[in-house]
Amino acid sequence: MSTPMFLARPLPGVVGERRRMCHVFPAPASERPPSTLTALCGAWFARGQLELLDGPRGMPCELCLRTVPQPTQLGGTDDRPDDLDAHVARIERQLDELSRAVDSLADLLIVLRDSLGRRRPETCSSAATQDPS
Numbered sequence: 271m272s273t274p275m276f277l278a279r280p281l282p283g284v285v286g287e288r289r290r291m292c293h294v295f296p297a298p299a300s301e302r303p304p305s306t307l308t309a310l311c312g313a314w315f316a317r318g319q320l321e322l323l324d325g326p327r328g329m330p331c332e333l334c335l336r337t338v339p340q341p342t343q344l345g346g347t348d349d350r351p352d353d354l355d356a357h358v359a360r361i362e363r364q365l366d367e368l369s370r371a372v373d374s375l376a377d378l379l380i381v382l383r384d385s386l387g388r389r390r391p392e393t394c395s396s397a398a399t400q401d402p403s
Contacts, residue, residue: 273297275338278307278320279328292326294334310337 274297279290293309308314311333 277323277326278315279323280315280319281321284315284319291329291331292323292334293331294338310334 276295276297277292278295279292282290284290293311293313295307295309298304298307303317306314306316307320309331311331313331
């Protein structure tokens with residue numbers, strides 16, 4: 271059976287703001303809450319120093335994320351696509367198509383800017399030569 275996990279981060283003032291990361295903690299096995307809790311990364315906190323989170327908030331602790339068991343290690347299934355390489359290749363093709371479309375649009379905008387730039391001086395010069403009276 272897998273161990274339930276929960277997310278928490280230090281309360282403001284417990285650590286500096288840059289170190290208030292979202293940590294992953296294994297749920298305590300006993301019914302009585304322990305006085306200290308140790309995250310998967312090894313950081314430990316007194317029970318009253320943590321803010322319990324209902325989901326990821328703020329910067330995650332990278333060490334905790336690397337230590338979280340994979341679904342297959344927990345007895346679950348791996349929900350990734352069967353052919354991850356094909357999925358990534360499809361995304362890369364879509365990004366290439368999008369990049370070409372953006373390049374084409376940029377070329378069109380340059381032509382439009384240049385054509386408007388040529389007309390503008392003519393309009394300005396013809397307006398300047400007209401007699402205002």
